[in-house]
Amino acid sequence: MMLAEIKQLLIAKFGEQVITGEELIGLQPALLINPDDIVKVCLELRDNPATYFDFLSCLSGVDYGVEAGRFGVVYHLTSIPYQTQLVLKVSREHDRTGEALPHFPSITTVYKAADWHEREAYDMYGIYFEGHPDMRRLLMPDDWEGFPLRKDYKNAEYYKGIKID
Amino acid sequence: MSNTTLPLYTEALERYNQKIAHAATEDMVLNMGPQHPSTHGVLRLELITDGEIVKEVIPHIGYLHRCFEKHAESLTYQQTIPFTDRMDYLASMNNSHAWVMGVERMLGIEKDIPKRVEYIRVLVCEMNRIASHLIAIGTYGIDIGAFTPFLWCFRDREHIMGMLEWASGSRMLYNYIWVGGLFYDLPVGFEERCREFVDYFKPKMVELNGLLTDNQVFINRTANVGILPLDVAINYGCSGPMLRGSGLKWDLRRIDNYSAYPELDFEIPVGTGLMGTVGDCWDRYKVRVDEIEESLKIIEQCLDRLQKELKRTPEFDPRAKLPKKIIPKAQDFYMRAESSKGELGFYFIADGRTEIPFRVKSRGPSFSNLSVLPAMAKNVMIADLIAIVGSIDFVLGEVDR
Numbered sequence: 114m115m116l117a118e119i120k121q122l123l124i125a126k127f128g129e130q131v132i133t134g135e136e137l138i139g140l141q142p143a144l145l146i147n148p149d150d151i152v153k154v155c156l157e158l159r160d161n162p163a164t165y166f167d168f169l170s171c172l173s174g175v176d177y178g179v180e181a182g183r184f185g186v187v188y189h190l191t192s193i194p195y196q197t198q199l200v201l202k203v204s205r206e207h208d209r210t211g212e213a214l215p216h217f218p219s220i221t222t223v224y225k226a227a228d229w230h231e232r233e234a235y236d237m238y239g240i241y242f243e244g245h246p247d248m249r250r251l252l253m254p255d256d257w258e259g260f261p262l263r264k265d266y267k268n269a270e271y272y273k274g275i276k277i278d
Numbered sequence: 279m280s281n282t283t284l285p286l287y288t289e290a291l292e293r294y295n296q297k298i299a300h301a302a303t304e305d306m307v308l309n310m311g312p313q314h315p316s317t318h319g320v321l322r323l324e325l326i327t328d329g330e331i332v333k334e335v336i337p338h339i340g341y342l343h344r345c346f347e348k349h350a351e352s353l354t355y356q357q358t359i360p361f362t363d364r365m366d367y368l369a370s371m372n373n374s375h376a377w378v379m380g381v382e383r384m385l386g387i388e389k390d391i392p393k394r395v396e397y398i399r400v401l402v403c404e405m406n407r408i409a410s411h412l413i414a415i416g417t418y419g420i421d422i423g424a425f426t427p428f429l430w431c432f433r434d435r436e437h438i439m440g441m442l443e444w445a446s447g448s449r450m451l452y453n454y455i456w457v458g459g460l461f462y463d464l465p466v467g468f469e470e471r472c473r474e475f476v477d478y479f480k481p482k483m484v485e486l487n488g489l490l491t492d493n494q495v496f497i498n499r500t501a502n503v504g505i506l507p508l509d510v511a512i513n514y515g516c517s518g519p520m521l522r523g524s525g526l527k528w529d530l531r532r533i534d535n536y537s538a539y540p541e542l543d544f545e546i547p548v549g550t551g552l553m554g555t556v557g558d559c560w561d562r563y564k565v566r567v568d569e570i571e572e573s574l575k576i577i578e579q580c581l582d583r584l585q586k587e588l589k590r591t592p593e594f595d596p597r598a599k600l601p602k603k604i605i606p607k608a609q610d611f612y613m614r615a616e617s618s619k620g621e622l623g624f625y626f627i628a629d630g631r632t633e634i635p636f637r638v639k640s641r642g643p644s645f646s647n648l649s650v651l652p653a654m655a656k657n658v659m660i661a662d663l664i665a666i667v668g669s670i671d672f673v674l675g676e677v678d679r
Contacts, residue, residue: 136610138608138609139608139610141612167512170515170614171625171641173639175627187610189623189641193512193526193528225514225653226515226646228649229646229649230645248290249294251339251678252339261345262347
């Protein structure tokens with residue numbers, strides 16, 4: 114199923130507002146999804162017999178840079194029966210000056226594979242996933258401060274009084 | 279963190295602490311690893327056990343921190359190749375192959391790669407796949423309590439290591455496959471020696487099957503243990519022998535038809551539940567054994583081609599297609615390839631101006647394969663948990679990258 118058809122299918126099902134745009138440059142075109150609708154979009158794409166995107170290949174958190182002031186999540190879905198791939202993207206503006214984290218809905222109810230991937234995105238980018246069953250850090254210690262893969266991250270000098278950098 | 283998000287995070291942490299602190303009086307919280315041999319490195323499993331029964335498994339990863347993604351975002355595409363080798367250090371060639379193909383596709387030069395280079399890449403990748411599966415099988419024998427298969431597998435793997443060292447100059451972390459070509463052509467006489475290895479190795483697989491695959495003790499320990507139903511495997515994003523062991527013919531070498539694979543003839547082994555149920559530990563083990571046989575077939579076909587049609591010539595330069603500057607257009611690209619453990623993916627964001635990728639995410643197959651463990655290991659015996667963990671065949675360097 115081509116990207117345009119998938120777009121039509123989603124618009125017919127949920128209305129215009131779920132898709133905020135599309136990226137057609139590059140080798141893998143992507144659909145930009147309204148962040149609040151990502152769970153029902155994924156559920157529909159997984160269960161609809163026309164798409165069957167049943168395999169979450171990859172979920173990546175992205176920091177679009179300090180000037181852009183955006184955080185996003187990129188979903189790479191695979192349909193095993195149809196052998197097709199699809200890229201979905203969500204992003205939100207966030208200026209990182211305040212204390213609130215950028216937040217997106219968790220899709221662990223649709224794909225269990227998202228569980229660890231979302232924890233990793235939280236750990237590395239400070240992207241909070243609402244509704245995740247176990248939102249703890251995955252790689253860093255629980256009391257670590259900061260999010261190491263953010264573009265403005267400064268290495269910590271001490272951890273629990275031990276010099277590390 | 280704001281008032282809205284901080285309590286949510288601490289709540290999850292609190293829930294976890296409560297679970298550990300308030301286990302029922304007859305329960306015991308056990309740490310398995312990080313030093314237990316079956317955890318293959320640095321994985322710590324926190325078990326809530328009731329006698330011999332494991333009620334719950336909470337995996338803790340994250341002790342290695344080789345920071346692959348951070349490195350990749352500060353080095354050029356070419357400089358990162360040695361770091362890809364360090365992710366799954368048992369199948370380094372497969373990692374760098376995936377990375378290199380991703381960069382080549384972004385540059386649009388994947389059609390210009392000489393055939394001889396493609397076949398050499400496939401050849402070394404398949405040799406490395408055999409080496410990786412031999413470790414998986416050998417150490418799995420150790421997990422179960424058999425020592426001889428381990429020695430035999432390592433003895434045979436040593437021949438592969440020797441040959442790959444001959445080709446690339448290093449033993450495990452090869453840095454051999456480069457963007458646009460190879461570091462060197464194969465050394466003179468490599469093809470002949472590789473053929474000798476194939477002839478030597480085939481009867482060894484028969485021996486190994488007699489020793490382990492058809493061994494009644496081994497079957498009793500692994501058949502009907504750790505059954506992973508197909509729908510669960512797909513939902514958790516499992517791939518490679520984990521997914522195929524559950525009975526699905528899903529191999530990216532065939533699905534995506536990358537590199538020279540469409541021209542080669544090989545089968546995709548799947549678990550059939552021969553000794554127990556489809557998707558049990560024995561099936562996953564058997565898929566690996568069968569894949570070794572298929573890889574041997576691929577190696578023989580590659581050698582045929584390399585010795586007949588794509589012969590070594592003095593003019594052949596494996597680095598001829600090397601781009602001067604690797605600056606892909608501004609784009610996103612997700613490259614996936616079949617590593618020995620499953621789907622290895624690299625997600626690139628290129629900004630179109632510099633040689634340094636803006637963002638790299640690597641999707642290690644072991645990461646998703648390991649995440650299914652808490653679902654698989656509910657209400658099993660502690661000794662069976664070892665068999666289950668071993669049958670996943672993960673490499674922690676790839677789990678926390």
